[in-house]
Amino acid sequence: MKIDFHSHILPGIDDGSKDIDESVQLLDIMAADGVDIVVATPHFYCTRRSIHRFLERRNKAYESLKPHLKPEHPKILLGAEVLYDDILIGKDALSRLTIEGTNFMLLEMPYTRLTEKHFEGVEKIxxxxxxxxxxxxxxxxxxxxxxxxxxxxxxxxVLGQINAESLMHWKSRSNCFKLIKNGYVQVMGTDMHRVSRGDATLGQGIEVVEKKFGGQTVSDFERNGKMILSDRSFEEIIG
Ligand SMILES: [Fe+2]
Structure with a gap:
């Protein structure tokens, strides 16, 4: 089973798909790639919008897309890509941003040197x-x-996700390989934004992982993905 844990396929809500047409095109690409489930993870920035308002907009974007979905499209689960911020720590409502049917939240760290402050913040979350x-x-x-x-x-x-696209370029690929080798990667995603960006598909990423690490690693990712979606505990998944 192919599960894409990171995508920006909902129309007009962030820097991903700009409209319904583009969302359908992105889903067509995923369908052709054999993706079964995709988690829609639009960006959530707590300094810009309340959780309530974000969820309203996200759900509206999804509702607008629904009538255009095709039977061959992957099943969509709603989620969010939550950018780390110190003020997140006090937010009990964070659990409303988790992947549909689970208590797992996709957390994006800031693009800066990660310090003790970030470590303590994630620890608190x-x-x-x-x-x-x-x-x-x-x-x-x-x-x-x-x-x-x-x-x-x-x-x-915490669990870790890598982008299929990062496996396509030598420098980011070697970082991915190191992280996989050391057990930090549990699942993959495409982080697909725009059709014009031509992001790698999940299948392309899987192919690279399989070539380097063998089929067992791919099966492990699959198993981890299923366990996340059935909301198993961290200990059960890490084994
Ligand atoms: Fe993303």
Whole structure:
């Protein structure tokens, strides 16, 4: 089963798909790639919008798309890509931003050097709030911060996602490989935004992982994905 954990396919809500037409095109690409489930994760910035208002807009975007969905399209689960901010820590309502049917929230870290402050913030979210954390495209932060500062955070009770597109370029690919090898990656996503961007499909990413690590790693990702969607505990998934 192919599950895409990170996408911007909902129309007109963020820097992803600009309208219904483009959303359908992105879903056509995913259908041709054999994706079964896609999690729609529009950007949530807590400094720009309340959770309530964000959810209203997200659900409206989804409703507008619904009549245009085709039977071959992947099933859409609603979620959000929540940008880390210190003020998130006090927000009990964070659990409303989790992936539909689960308590897992896709958390995007800031594109800066990750410090003790970020470590403590993520630790608080994990320990004190009613959400489980899946960190978005963990390989990307290595452009801004050290491997040690990133993996300090990933050593908390969090899961990690990588982007298929990052497996297409040598530098980001070697970062992905290192993170996979060291057990920090549980699932993949496309982070698809625009048709014109030509982001790699999940299938293309899977192919690279399979070539490097073998079919077992791909099966593990699949198993992890299913476990996330059945809202299993961190311990059960990490095994
Ligand atoms: Fe994203």
């Amino acid at each position: 994990v320990e004190e709030l009613d959400v489980k954390v899946l960190v978005a495209h963990i390989e990307r932060y290595l452009n801004f911060t050290s491997y040690k500062s990133l993996t300090d955070i990933l050593d908390l009770e």
